[in-house]
Structures are given as C-alpha cells and as structure tokens.
Amino acid sequence: MKNSGRAVSAPVEDADPLGTEAGEEPPPISRALVQDLLFTSEPARKYSAFGRIPVSQHSRLFMHEFFPHATEADWSNWHWQIRNSIVGLDQIKRFIKLTHGEYTGIIRHTSGLPLRITPYYASLISPTNPLQAIRRAVVPVADEYVSSPGESVDPLGEEGQSPVQSLVHRYPDRVLFLTTGFCSTYCRYCTRSRMVGNHGRFKGSISQWQQAIEYIEQTPQVRDVLLSGGDPLTLTDGHLDYLLSSIRRIPHVEIIRIGTKVPVVLPQRLTSRLLNILKKYQPLWISIHCTHPDELTPEMNSACTLLADAGIPLGSQTVLLKGINDSVDTLKKLFHGLLKVRVRPYYLYQCDPILGSSHFRTTVDKGIEMIEGLRGHTSGYAIPHYVVDAPGGGGKIPLLPDYYQGRDADGVILRNFEGRTFRYPDGRLNSPAAP
Numbered sequence: 184m185k186n187s188g189r190a191v192s193a194p195v196e197d198a199d200p201l202g203t204e205a206g207e208e209p210p211p212i213s214r215a216l217v218q219d220l221l222f223t224s225e226p227a228r229k230y231s232a233f234g235r236i237p238v239s240q241h242s243r244l245f246m247h248e249f250f251p252h253a254t255e256a257d258w259s260n261w262h263w264q265i266r267n268s269i270v271g272l273d274q275i276k277r278f279i280k281l282t283h284g285e286y287t288g289i290i291r292h293t294s295g296l297p298l299r300i301t302p303y304y305a306s307l308i309s310p311t312n313p314l315q316a317i318r319r320a321v322v323p324v325a326d327e328y329v330s331s332p333g334e335s336v337d338p339l340g341e342e343g344q345s346p347v348q349s350l351v352h353r354y355p356d357r358v359l360f361l362t363t364g365f366c367s368t369y370c371r372y373c374t375r376s377r378m379v380g381n382h383g384r385f386k387g388s389i390s391q392w393q394q395a396i397e398y399i400e401q402t403p404q405v406r407d408v409l410l411s412g413g414d415p416l417t418l419t420d421g422h423l424d425y426l427l428s429s430i431r432r433i434p435h436v437e438i439i440r441i442g443t444k445v446p447v448v449l450p451q452r453l454t455s456r457l458l459n460i461l462k463k464y465q466p467l468w469i470s471i472h473c474t475h476p477d478e479l480t481p482e483m484n485s486a487c488t489l490l491a492d493a494g495i496p497l498g499s500q501t502v503l504l505k506g507i508n509d510s511v512d513t514l515k516k517l518f519h520g521l522l523k524v525r526v527r528p529y530y531l532y533q534c535d536p537i538l539g540s541s542h543f544r545t546t547v548d549k550g551i552e553m554i555e556g557l558r559g560h561t562s563g564y565a566i567p568h569y570v571v572d573a574p575g576g577g578g579k580i581p582l583l584p585d586y587y588q589g590r591d592a593d594g595v596i597l598r599n600f601e602g603r604t605f606r607y608p609d610g611r612l613n614s615p616a617a618p
C-alpha cells in the first residue's frame with residue numbers, strides 16, 4: 184500500500200450548489216419544441232408536498248437539538264435540507280465526536296469527493312460510535328488517502344467507453360446517462376468519486392445533455408436509458424422534466440431507469456410535483472441505492488410507498504461493504520425491509536476498486552457467502568444478483584455459489600441450499616425413451 188499523496192487543506196463548498204434560491208427553471212433553451220415541455224415560472228416550493236413525508240419522532244428530536252430555529256415545514260423542504268447540509272469540519276463537529284482518523288480524513292480533503300450529508304441523514308448517524316454502519320459510509324476517514332494495488336480513479340473504464348461526455352455506452356442496447364455531478368449526500372465508496380462533487384471535473388449541463396440526447400437519437404439499438412450521475416433526483420423539477428421528456432420522445436427508447444439514493448438520504452424530495460413528473464414518463468423504473476437496515480426509517484418507507492403508489496417499479500442496489508453490511512443477518516434485514524415497501528432487491532455489488540477503497544472492500548468469497556446464506560433461507564424476491572463489475576469495462580459479471588456440480592451420463596449434478604446433491608435427468612445426454 185502507498186499513500187495517494189493528496190495535498191492538505193479544508194473543504195469549501197458552494198452553499199447553494201443547485202441554485203435552488205433561483206427557482207426551478209432550467210436555463211433558456213432555443214429549441215421551440217423543448218420550450219413547450221418546460222414548466223411555467225411558478226417556483227417549485229409552492230408545490231411542496233409538506234405533510235406527505237412524515238417527520239418521525241427521531242427526526243423531530245434531532246431537529247430541535249441541532250436546528251432549534253427550524254420548523255417542521257423547513258425540515259420537510261428538500262431545498263432547506265440541501266442548504267443546511269453538513270459540508271465542513273465545523274459543522275460535523277457539532278453532530279458527532281470525531282475520531283482522529285475522521286478528523287484527518289476531513290481536513291486533508293482538497294479535491295474529488297467532498298463531505299456532504301443532509302441533516303435528515305445526519306440524524307441517523309451515531310454521534311458516539313465511529314463503527315456504526317452509516318457513519319462509516321458517509322464520514323471521510325484518513326484511509327481514503329491510502330491507495331492499494333489494483334485501485335484506480337476510473338476502475339470500470341467508463342471514460343474509455345464514453346462516446347460523448349455525459350454518456351457511457353458499454354452494453355449493446357442500453358446507455359448510462361451521467362446527468363449531474365451533484366448528490367445530496369456523498370458515499371465514501373462512490374464508484375464515480377472522480378466526477379461527483381463540486382470539486383469534480385463533471386458538472387452536467389444542458390449542452391452536455393444535448394450531445395448525449397443526440398447520440399441516443401442516432402443510435403437505434405439503444406432501447407434502455409439509465410439516468411445516473413451524481414443523483415438525478417437532485418435535479419430541479421424543470422430540468423428533470425426536460426430531460427425525461429427529451430428522452431421519452433425518442434421512438435426507439437423503450438424504458439427509462441433512474442438510479443438514485445434520494446429516497447434514503449433526502450426523502451423530502453418526493454414532492455407531489457416530482458411524482459407527477461415521473462408519472463408522465465412511464466415505463467420508468469427506479470433503482471434505489473440502499474446500504475443498511477438503519478436507513479429503513481418512516482421517512483424512507485414513505486418515500487418508497489409514494490413512488491410505488493405512483494406506479495413506478497422499484498428495485499434496490501447495495502454495495503457490499505466490509506464491516507458495514509457484510510453479514511447475512513444485516514443483508515436479510517435490509518432486503519426484507521425493502522420488500523415490505525415494495526422495493527425488490529436487485530443488485531448486490533462487489534465494491535469497485537476506486538482509489539483509497541481497501542477499507543471498504545470485502546473479498547469476492549464473502550459476497551458468494553452472502554448469497555449462499557440467503558438462497559433457500561428466505562424468499563427468492565429478497566435475493567439480489569451478486570455481481571462484480573469487471574475492472575477495465577468488462578461489465579457486470581454475476582457470481583453464484585457452486586450449485587452446479589457437473590454432469591455424468593445420467594444427468595446434471597446439483598447442490599441445494601442444504602448442501603445435499605441431486606441429479607437432474609438432463610435430456611441432452613439421454614436417448615429418447617422407447618415407444
């Protein structure tokens with residue numbers, strides 16, 4: 184292992200990175216057709232769904248202690264949550280007692296993935312236990328500055344598979360659309376830590392979007408567009424409506440997917456206006472990035488319920504993280520909780536080898552052990568695909584325990600979840616039965 188040698192200084196972030204004070208209008212776009220699709224000039228907060236996402240007793244106590252001047256209407260407003268997010272050392276020190284490693288991780292930051300945590304998500308963090316799962320997931324530590332063999336800034340080789348800046352085209356019939364470099368809360372193990380955050384190189388802009396949209400228009404084999412980033416649901420309503428309508432207009436695009444952590448870290452974003460926008464662009468699927476059962480709060484459950492009631496199919500994506508969620512019991516609790524709010528566990532990812540990720544990465548054997556502990560022991564719906572995203576851009580490779588044990592002249596030998604073996608009479612090797 185060697186030190187990555189990042190220089191030392193305190194983080195600085197734009198207090199209003201989304202320009203939320205300026206209302207919800209996207210910048211002027213010359214195309215008349217596009218203009219028709221934009222919203223009127225009424226600001227979004229008029230449409231706030233205050234009251235739809237509950238303020239739990241836990242949130243209320245946290246708010247009264249750390250934001251004594253805030254009202255429940257403030258707390259329920261996603262703009263307020265973003266404006267009051269924890270982005271620096273002085274702020275985070277108010278909420279948690281930092282370890283030396285956390286303190287060092289925060290003051291060393293100069294570029295790449297910044298510190299940012301919404302007040303809502305901060306309310307879920309243990310102030311005293313540095314080993315708590317979600318605290319480890321979002322609070323920087325000095326280990327981020329230690330790089331190990333095999334790690335890189337772009338381990339999936341996305342930049343080499345980008346025909347235009349905002350797009351990754353790896354698989355034949357689908358593309359990944361990088362919509363924004365902003366998230367309301369930054370996960371320390373983020374695969375795209377090279378580009379997200381205010382200090383990243385990627386900003387996301389209407390002109391970049393236009394290039395990506397034109398590429399999709401000119402590529403008829405693309406039937407599936409995944410919007411990711413950064414977090415697409417942190418875009419303003421007007422921007423999101425424009426983007427979704429631009430993609431939905433392309434005849435060969437059959438489905439649109441959104442990858443987001445917003446229901447988990449910023450459930451207040453699920454306003455009635457946002458839901459009405461999403462409903463217009465069916466078939467639209469949403470993959471929710473979930474990490475640990477501590478995230479299954481009344482607020483998060485309500486956010487998922489609102490999306491499901493809007494007719495949007497929901498899946499989840501979870502990154503397997505050392506000491507955070509790498510136990511069968513933890514994952515089972517998470518996946519059962521997700522199913523109860525109509526979120527189907529979809530992918531369990533092996534953590535990608537970004538720079539400074541060794542403290543997060545488990546072995547691949549550990550991932551297989553997780554599936555072994557789930558398959559047969561709980562509902563099939565509660566078991567995601569365990570995949571390794573192949574370094575260098577090879578795509579997702581699914582891995583399973585060795586249930587297939589080989590074949591002989593009489594058929595295929597299979598092992599079940601209890602370790603017992605069975606023979607399936609595979610027709611390929613057998614002669615047809617005599618009449």
Ligand code: SF4
Pocket residue numbers: 365366368369370372373374375376379412413414443444472
């Ligand atoms: S929400 Fe996704 S894109 Fe944003 S920091 Fe977390 S992993 Fe990265």
